Amino acid sequence: MALSPVIGKLLHKRVVLASASPRRREILSQAGLRFEVVPSRFKETLDKASFPAPYAYAMETAKQKALEVAARMYQKDLRAPDVVIGADTIVTVGGLILEKPVDKQDAYRMLSMLNGKEHSVFTGVAIIHCCSKGGQLDTDVCQFHEETTVRFSRLSEELLWEYIDSGEPMDKAGGYGIQALGGMLVEYVHGDFLNVVGFPLNHFCKKLVELYYPPGRHDVRRVKHDSIPAVDTFEDLSDVEGGGSDPAGGIEGGPGGQAAAGTRGAEANGAVESPPPFPADLLGLIDGFKASKALFTACKLKVFDVLKDEAPLKAAEVAGRIDASVCGTGRLLDACVALGLLEKTDGGYRNTEVASRHLASDGEYSLHGLVTRHDDHTWELFTRLEVAVRQGPNAAAGGKVEDPAQSQQTMLQFMRAMHGLSKLTARRVATAFDLSRFTSACDLGGCTGALAHELAHEYPRMRVTVFDLPDVLEHVACFQPGGRPSERISFVPGDFFKDSLPEAELYVLSRILHDWPDDQVHALLGRLSGRCKPGGGVLVAEETVDEDPAAARSNLAAALSLLVRPRGRGRSGAEYRDLLEQHGFRDVQVAAAAGGALHLLLGTRASPP
Numbered sequence: 149m150a151l152s153p154v155i156g157k158l159l160h161k162r163v164v165l166a167s168a169s170p171r172r173r174e175i176l177s178q179a180g181l182r183f184e185v186v187p188s189r190f191k192e193t194l195d196k197a198s199f200p201a202p203y204a205y206a207m208e209t210a211k212q213k214a215l216e217v218a219a220r221m222y223q224k225d226l227r228a229p230d231v232v233i234g235a236d237t238i239v240t241v242g243g244l245i246l247e248k249p250v251d252k253q254d255a256y257r258m259l260s261m262l263n264g265k266e267h268s269v270f271t272g273v274a275i276i277h278c279c280s281k282g283g284q285l286d287t288d289v290c291q292f293h294e295e296t297t298v299r300f301s302r303l304s305e306e307l308l309w310e311y312i313d314s315g316e317p318m319d320k321a322g323g324y325g326i327q328a329l330g331g332m333l334v335e336y337v338h339g340d341f342l343n344v345v346g347f348p349l350n351h352f353c354k355k356l357v358e359l360y361y362p363p364g365r366h367d368v369r370r371v372k373h374d375s376i377p378a379v380d381t382f383e384d385l386s387d388v389e390g391g392g393s394d395p396a397g398g399i400e401g402g403p404g405g406q407a408a409a410g411t412r413g414a415e416a417n418g419a420v421e422s423p424p425p426f427p428a429d430l431l432g433l434i435d436g437f438k439a440s441k442a443l444f445t446a447c448k449l450k451v452f453d454v455l456k457d458e459a460p461l462k463a464a465e466v467a468g469r470i471d472a473s474v475c476g477t478g479r480l481l482d483a484c485v486a487l488g489l490l491e492k493t494d495g496g497y498r499n500t501e502v503a504s505r506h507l508a509s510d511g512e513y514s515l516h517g518l519v520t521r522h523d524d525h526t527w528e529l530f531t532r533l534e535v536a537v538r539q540g541p542n543a544a545a546g547g548k549v550e551d552p553a554q555s556q557q558t559m560l561q562f563m564r565a566m567h568g569l570s571k572l573t574a575r576r577v578a579t580a581f582d583l584s585r586f587t588s589a590c591d592l593g594g595c596t597g598a599l600a601h602e603l604a605h606e607y608p609r610m611r612v613t614v615f616d617l618p619d620v621l622e623h624v625a626c627f628q629p630g631g632r633p634s635e636r637i638s639f640v641p642g643d644f645f646k647d648s649l650p651e652a653e654l655y656v657l658s659r660i661l662h663d664w665p666d667d668q669v670h671a672l673l674g675r676l677s678g679r680c681k682p683g684g685g686v687l688v689a690e691e692t693v694d695e696d697p698a699a700a701r702s703n704l705a706a707a708l709s710l711l712v713r714p715r716g717r718g719r720s721g722a723e724y725r726d727l728l729e730q731h732g733f734r735d736v737q738v739a740a741a742a743g744g745a746l747h748l749l750l751g752t753r754a755s756p757p
């Protein structure tokens with residue numbers, strides 16, 4: 149629950165706490181503030197003697213901590229957060245400023261100074277509103293400090309050392325933590341307790357009131373709070389007509405923004421409610437398709453190929469290379485930067501490592517083919533997800549099964565997609581079980597031979613046959629690795645439903661069975677089982693539909709793809725095991741590969757009864 153409504157003013161903004169202090173994080177999050185934590189790297193080495201009073205030192209340190217973070221974040225992605233909060237807590241006694249002890253002896257020195265005496269704890273706070281003006285970071289600094297008086301009891305040497313040995317003093321100003329064991333040392337506290345712990349929440353909220361509700365711009369009225377503590381000046385915070393302001397110049401918390409609209413409705417009932425927590429994750433999901441589409445488009449326009457060859461390049465230069473508008477290209481490139489696919493420097497844009505490796509069209513582990521296939525084919529299928537949900541598996545495509553062989557271009561695109569995926573997973577599939585007892589294998593529907601190459605590489609005694617349709621094998625030449633072709637790999641054209649299966653000790657079905665309905669799966673496994681000699685094996689690799697809700701998120705894409713596809717169906721791991729057992733394969737071993745994305749089963753052909 150946010151401290152209504154003043155904390156609510158910050159809920160629409162990107163707020164950063166420039167502090168490593170767990171106490172500050174806890175105090176602010178318990179007040180309902182949503183923020184990121186970016187600890188400041190500012191060294192607390194300002195010359196204390198140059199400040200007129202200890203609080204001025206704490207305020208300046210707080211400001212420098214926050215400014216360092218704002219500048220660093222702006223430099224990194226040329227976007228500053230809306231608000232950066234910095235704080236610094238010090239203890240003063242006898243005119244001396246005590247910060248965090250550097251070691252146990254230092255802690256002892258500090259605690260001895262505080263022993264049996266009254267001292268002050270100051271926290272300086274800086275609230276910095278940031279924006280970008282003319283390509284530069286522009287900041288608006290608001291600072292304040294809070295003082296709390298604390299008195300320690302008279303403590304024995306023994307107790308002081310026991311406390312020091314607890315380890316608690318080391319990361320705390322003055323060498324004690326009032327909120328924990330250190331509370332036992334304290335006789336009394338005058339003032340804000342949370343100020344001692346590191347953040348004066350009450351004063352902070354009052355400051356926000358000053359900033360967001362300047363005097364004279366709103367009516368004073370009583371509002372109802374259900375869980376608001378005694379913070380008197382929060383009573384008159386409603387967003388009345390024309391009231392409220394936004395020091396950062398943002399629109400969301402301003403008079404016409406979402407918060408204003410929300411509170412106005414509630415005011416009709418005589419109560420002001422804070423807006424609900426900002427659903428950033430949900431909005432990210434709602435916009436998720438835009439991110440995918442930006443990636444697809446950049447791949448299709450070969451942006452990552454251009455930047456792999458030549459970088460950095462300015463937006464206009466990339467636009468020239470891909471024959472697109474400068475404005476559109478600039479937007480697309482910035483979107484790719486935001487998605488972590490490109491980096492932007494003064495010299496222009498360049499690929500990240502992952503983009504060069506996987507999104508350019510020519511790398512060994514390129515997923516460019518997979519991306520373009522998703523853009524041209526899967527995307528459209530997913531536009532009919534609702535039909536698949538209403539009517540069940542295979543309904544989305546209206547019975548139209550795509551034949552990749554319809555054109556050379558479609559076939560090549562399909563093969564590139566399969567090849568990219570297989571290259572990434574083949575080693576993991578080949579090594580998930582010890583297959584060294586097999587001297588021959590046949591990869592049914594083995595397409596470009598990516599898995600065959602890994603099997604041959606991993607098992608030096610093994611000969612591997614790739615068995616696939618003639619239309620597929622016609623194009624395999626361009627997918628073979630450089631160097632001398634392996635004599636242990638051969639490509640045999642054929643249809644595994646009709647033609648005689650090549651002889652082998654191990655049959656591999658990698659990403660095949662999901663594509664077929666039950667009757668055809670039984671037909672295929674029946675043929676395979678008849679061909680396999682006792683002791684021979686079958687290796688199945690499939691994406692599965694998991695019943696476990698905890699695993700559902702990682703299987704989400706696979707489960708939905710299996711629902712919208714025009715043919716075949718998703719099956720669970722247990723169903724695949726059942727299928728193998730029904731066809732005479734025993735001792736089925738199970739493994740997972742590719743981070744759980746692939747379910748692997750290895751069955752051994754039992755002797756017929």
Ligand SMILES: Cc1cn([C@H]2C[C@H](O)[C@@H](COP(=O)(O)OP(=O)(O)OP(=O)(O)O)O2)c(=O)[nH]c1=O
Nearest residue numbers: 167168169236237320321324325326344345346
């Ligand atoms: C006096 C006192 C201080 N403290 C803590 C609050 C602060 O975290 C710390 C004072 O050090 P600070 O330099 O103010 O803060 P920090 O180093 O923890 O974090 P950052 O610089 O990144 O903001 O001492 C307590 O937790 N309890 C206490 O009773």
